[in-house]
Amino acid sequence: METIQIHPADNVEVLLKPRGDVPAGHKLALRDIKAGEKIVKYGFAIGIATKDIAKGEWVHTHNVRTALSEESDYRYEPAPRAPAAAVADAGRATFNGYLRADGRAGIRNEIWIVPTVGCVNSVAEKLAASNQALVGGPVEGLYAFTHPYGCSQTGADHAQTRKLLAALCRHPNAGGVLVLSLGCENLTPQQFREALGPVDGRRVKFLVCQDVEDEIAEGSKLLAEIAAEMSGDRRVELPASKLVVGMKCGGSDGLSGITANPAVGRFSDKLVSLGGSTVLTEVPEMFGAEPMLFNRAESREVFDKAVNVVAGFKHYFTSHGEVVYENPSPGNKAGGITTLEDKSCGCVQKGGCAPVVDAIGYADPVVRQGLNMMSGPGNDLVSATALTAAGAHLVLFTTGRGTPFGAPAPTVKISTNTPLFRKKPGWIDFNAGTVADGDETLDEAGERLLWYVLKVASGERTNSEKAGARGIAIFKDGVTL
Secondary structure, rough: EEEEOOOOOOEEEEEOOOOEEEOOOOOOOOEEEEEOEEEEOOOOEEEOOOOOEOOOOOEOOOOOOOOOOOOOOOOOOOOOOOOOOOOOHHHHHHHEEEEEOOOOOOOOOOOEEOOOOHHHHHHHHHHHHOOOHHHEEOOOOOOOOOOOOOOOOOHHHHHHHHHHHHHHOOOOOOEEEEEEEEEOOOHHHHHHHHHHOOOOOOOEEEOOOOOOOOOOHHHHHHHHHHHHHHHOOOEEEEEEEHHHEEEEEEEOOOOOOOOHHHHHHHHHHHHHHOOOOOOOHHHHOOOHHHHHHOOOOOOOHHHHHHHHHHHHHHHHHHHHOOOOOOOOOHHHHHOOOOHHHHHHHHHHHHOOOEEEEEEEEOOOOOOOOOOOEOOOOHHHHHHHHHHHOOOOOEEEEOOOOOOOOOOOEEEEEEOHHHHHHHOOOOOOOOOOOOHOOOOOOOHHHHHEEEEEEEHHHHHOOOOOHHHHOOOOOOOOOOOOO
């Protein structure tokens, strides 16, 4: 098969293999299309023809424009509920993880150093580097998550930084945490303790660098105490229902919405059917495709929350004098994505068919089992960090072009095409290009992904983990003093 028509209503098809000068992932007209007519893909309008397009002609940025604007009128029109996805041998869908005192599961048992302010980044990095001897046995890693914020911020921007850092300190993949402060920053040690709430003092330690003579010696002592407390931790068999999985895409191409994203959607449906939870974010890449999710809201209350998440992000754009359709990226366009609607319709495929049970704010915790929407930008590391802060044990990241980054949570890279999988074996963990190759159905790929995720949850390391790619990025929207 060289082309695919995704939906019967489409007037374009997508190349699965290059044809002449047109690369794979790009679109061809299935019939003559007049200037001003809608371009339809996924059964949705993804743009408007700017000139007449002949049958078989390449359909892309040279002859298509977006139809998006900042104004939208959403109506709650509940879609029929799709049946729960079946999982072959569902009774075997377990993983070996760490059962925390609060009943949550962890899939890693690491020590995290979390600075409350960028001024102590170098201290955090030195502590992580000089205490690697603590890693071994139950202590599976020691990482410092540096960032430039925590001071010279005001209002909601300051609160957003505080909220995200506190959420990371509560993450179940961290068997222990060292909170590292300077002492004079806006995000004061006392303020941060209040945001963090009650913690186990044997596993969460605090160090204010201005209060001690030798912060490296004192920090090393506290890290050793945390490691000693973790020495008795062991993996135990746990049900898949305890998993929370974030879903994200980046470096997308024309095959993203055909192979990797819908394969992740099938995975999401299967995990939800087992009682687990998934989280979908990158709101700006939902613009133009929101009804696909909104009409699956399980209640009017959830619908209203989802609308508010999207409306809030549109206001964020317009308040900065930006248009909502300043997307896709040059790499996306090179891969065959023509407009933001085209990108968005492919992006939301990761949400599968399950009902949307909640719409949460940036870095808010997932509290309802099922498919969740979360407010967050499209930026890869910013949104993957927010997914981690929301409680995602791992992040599924689909890509058509590849990227080496890693979030604090294990980050599984899923290729949309087999050539990328072969070219970047040190980046890509899972190949969904098998769907375009005709070797698997989407349901088969989703089932295979489920079992792979359970292996990662049981301790199998991703390529980004092996490469030591771990980092955070905080969403900033405010004044710097």
